[in-house]
Amino acid sequence: MKVQNTSRTVSFKGLIPASTLKELAKKNTVESKRLLNSCLGFNAVYKGAENLNPDKVARQIQDKFHINTDFGNNPIVASFCALTANIFQKLGWAKPTGFFLRDFNGTYYQNALGICMTHKRDDSLYSKFKKDFPLRSVIMNSFPDWWSIQECMIPVREQNHFSTNHFLAPFIHEFVHSAHYAHLLKKYKDGTEIMNRMQREFTNQKTIVMIQKETSNYGAQSPCELIAEEMTELIVNSLDPKTILPDVKVFKMLRKQEPNLMDELIDASWNYDEEKLKKFDWLKSQVCAFMYDKK
Ligand SMILES: [Zn+2]
Structure with missing residues (x-):
């Protein structure tokens, strides 16, 4: 970030x-x-x-x-x-x-x-x-x-650089990357390679514009950043203001409110669904310039 x-x-x-x-x-x-x-x-x-x-x-x-x-x-x-x-x-x-x-x-x-x-x-x-x-x-x-x-x-x-103005967002964003990575390691033998592959940029303008509109400009960079930005927003919006802890029910409810196409892209990015990601033209991209949140 x-x-x-x-x-x-x-x-x-x-x-x-x-x-x-x-x-x-x-x-x-x-x-x-x-x-x-x-x-x-x-x-x-x-x-x-x-x-x-x-x-x-x-x-x-x-x-x-x-x-x-x-x-x-x-x-x-x-x-x-x-x-x-x-x-x-x-x-x-x-x-x-x-x-x-x-x-x-x-x-x-x-x-x-x-x-x-x-x-x-x-x-x-x-x-x-x-x-x-x-x-x-x-x-x-x-x-x-x-x-x-x-x-x-x-x-x-x-x-619109980030998806939220919450003070914890920079920390939550990096923790989400780590959780996403753990999820991929659990799911795939080559989880590290997949995590790195998903730092490749989106190139399809329609996909980029959709993410910019629904999440943030930063989230429109790559599937990894999309996940970090989107999940950070959902997490901070589910926080109880007094305890600063999430209400898991609210978190799931907010997740369901996403538009269908964004939902599909988020799920495809979270689980690394190559076929679904193809729909967003992401695999065409060979550029991997945004590793570790550095522009
Ligand atoms: Zn990031």
């Missing part, structure tokens, strides 16, 4: 002010209610994170989910990771094999918010960190100011 036009300047916008919350409450539309819930959740998590010990969160995640984490001593990243892991637990979806916060500066991914490892060796990361990261692990970029992520998500959603 990547925020467009990222300049490497730091801003500290932080908490969403009461005036913005009031404005959103006044609008009273489906979209404004969702954003209001996200902003309220963000403010609560932000305040909680100010007094949080990231090492303690790391130990809890290790005990509960057996996931190795390294939050680089960043408490809000620790909070976001714990919330996302709990969301995936409630959904019954596979969680990443590891979670790391690293500075991508100087690598191929320096403008990415995060990545999910789908290769055993990544030359660009290896040359900087002198190590490989586990397959299916999630690595978030330490450069963005995660304390102001809610503020940053709003204009990005307005440009």
Whole structure:
């Protein structure tokens, strides 16, 4: 996942002010209610994170989910990771094999918010960190100011770059890649190869326009990004605003509301149904330029 036009300047916008919350409450539309819930959740998590010990969160995640984490001593990243892991637990979806916060500066991914490892060796990361990261692990970029992520998500959603402006979207997006990958590994012997194949771009204009309209511009890149963007949107829209946990029934209901053709494409991408994907002209594409969410 990547925020467009990222300049490497730091801003500290932080908490969403009461005036913005009031404005959103006044609008009273489906979209404004969702954003209001996200902003309220963000403010609560932000305040909680100010007094949080990231090492303690790391130990809890290790005990509960057996996931190795390294939050680089960043408490809000620790909070976001714990919330996302709990969301995936409630959904019954596979969680990443590891979670790391690293500075991508100087690598191929320096403008990415995060990545999910789908290769055993990544030359660009290896040359900087002198190590490989586990397959299916999630690595978030330490450069963005995660304390102001809610503020940053709003204009990005307005440009239709991402499918939602929820503050947890960048984390959920990468966790979905990891769960999708786990699903393919379970289903296919060559799940890794299939996961990488599905990072090839869509080339059919009709398919691209449909996804842009129904999901987001970023989701229109490839079957992998379609899944990540679409599932992220469905997950955040099923979250209880108080607990920030999904209502599984709502999640399934929202899924059913998708238009038929999109449904078909999402199922074909989730399960790697080659025949169905052919219908969307996807196999014509040999371009694989968007690996690990890097444009
Ligand atoms: Zn992605």
